[in-house]
Amino acid sequence: MKVLGLSFGRKLMNCDIMIKEALMVLKERGHEIKFMNANDYDIKPCTGCIACTVSMMMGAKNAGRCVIKDDFPIIDDAIMEADAVLLAAPTFEVATSGLYRTLCDRMGPSHDISFRKAAIEEGVDVDKRSLKHRVCALMSAGGAITKNWTDLAIPTMYPLPMSLGMDVVDIIQYYGAMAHHSIVHNTEILERVRLLAANIADALDNFEDDDKRSLWRGDEGGLCPVCHQNLINIIEDGAAAECAVCGIRGELSMENGKLKVSFSDKEQARSRLTFAGKLEHSTEIKTRAAGPDQIPDLKARLEKYRW
Numbered sequence: 440m441k442v443l444g445l446s447f448g449r450k451l452m453n454c455d456i457m458i459k460e461a462l463m464v465l466k467e468r469g470h471e472i473k474f475m476n477a478n479d480y481d482i483k484p485c486t487g488c489i490a491c492t493v494s495m496m497m498g499a500k501n502a503g504r505c506v507i508k509d510d511f512p513i514i515d516d517a518i519m520e521a522d523a524v525l526l527a528a529p530t531f532e533v534a535t536s537g538l539y540r541t542l543c544d545r546m547g548p549s550h551d552i553s554f555r556k557a558a559i560e561e562g563v564d565v566d567k568r569s570l571k572h573r574v575c576a577l578m579s580a581g582g583a584i585t586k587n588w589t590d591l592a593i594p595t596m597y598p599l600p601m602s603l604g605m606d607v608v609d610i611i612q613y614y615g616a617m618a619h620h621s622i623v624h625n626t627e628i629l630e631r632v633r634l635l636a637a638n639i640a641d642a643l644d645n646f647e648d649d650d651k652r653s654l655w656r657g658d659e660g661g662l663c664p665v666c667h668q669n670l671i672n673i674i675e676d677g678a679a680a681e682c683a684v685c686g687i688r689g690e691l692s693m694e695n696g697k698l699k700v701s702f703s704d705k706e707q708a709r710s711r712l713t714f715a716g717k718l719e720h721s722t723e724i725k726t727r728a729a730g731p732d733q734i735p736d737l738k739a740r741l742e743k744y745r746w
């Protein structure tokens with residue numbers, strides 16, 4: 440099967456090495472591998488024009504395509520071709536890197552499978568590969584010696600697999616890269632990367648079985664059972680909790696001095712990592728967003744801001 444490894448790090452540094460280490464394992468397992476570094480491509484930021492989503496709703500030709508002229512279609516095509524996607528991005532300013540987030544925005548609404556599925560069903564000219572199953576692994580390399588300097592990195596990497604409906608089966612947050620200079624002589628983390636690759640190979644071996652393919656194979660833990668992260672928003676003055684990655688609500692409790700959040704099966708099923716969760720959001724956009732023609736006296740209201 441086809442495995443794409445996409446690095447967002449410096450040439451031959453931590454992210455590149457994690458991706459290449461994993462790809463070598465997957466090659467040994469008989470898969471076709473492709474390595475790319477996003478820094479080698481001209482990827483401009485999303486301007487927010489929403490031509491991509493509007494074209495899908497209006498049934499235009501080549502719908503869902505971005506109108507910006509740059510190298511994005513090269514990365515888009517590589518992801519569309521892949522059965523498995525390995526992503527590794529540096530931790531910058533406690534979160535993922537700007538370039539990674541730029542790709543999230545460019546892949547975001549335009550590739551959201553709930554929009555694309557509806558368009559395909561209506562006979563709109565959309566890339567048919569959009570609805571293919573894909574498995575994914577997320578990796579981040581942080582220079583910091585203190586783990587909490589990496590806290591938002593993996594959570595902010597999630598929107599890319601989320602939009603495409605890719606099954607995230609394993610995650611690695613590597614930190615302390617400065618202390619090691621480079622991951623290349625850190626045998627423990629390289630071993631963990633090889634395990635991640637084996638987990639991807641296992642998901643590919645079970646590709647046709649929806650439950651087995653999407654099985655979580657990463658480390659135990661994480662307060663959220665869907666994304667396995669600990670990024671919990673305390674809402675309603677402390678009466679409830681929400682997973683910031685999945686957008687699902689849980690009940691807070693203390694058990695043996697430990698904070699627990701229980702998410703019902705119903706809530707887990709509407710995580711934005713699931714198709715149902717994305718459909719909830721795209722339906723909200725399609726039915727409840729007010730267009731400019733619904734704002735009375737729009738031209739006059741805008742007048743005082745035209746300076």
Ligand SMILES: Cc1cc2nc3c(=O)[nH]c(=O)nc-3n(C[C@H](O)[C@H](O)[C@H](O)COP(=O)(O)O)c2cc1C
Pocket residue numbers: 447448449450452453454455528529530531532533534580581582583584588589614615616617
């Ligand atoms: C702009 C910038 C911000 C950074 N912020 C953090 C940070 O908040 N936490 C952290 O662990 N490392 C931080 N680092 C260090 C990088 O995560 C580290 O150099 C990492 O190894 C980069 O990945 P690469 O080696 O694949 O290029 C930062 C580096 C830069 C250049």
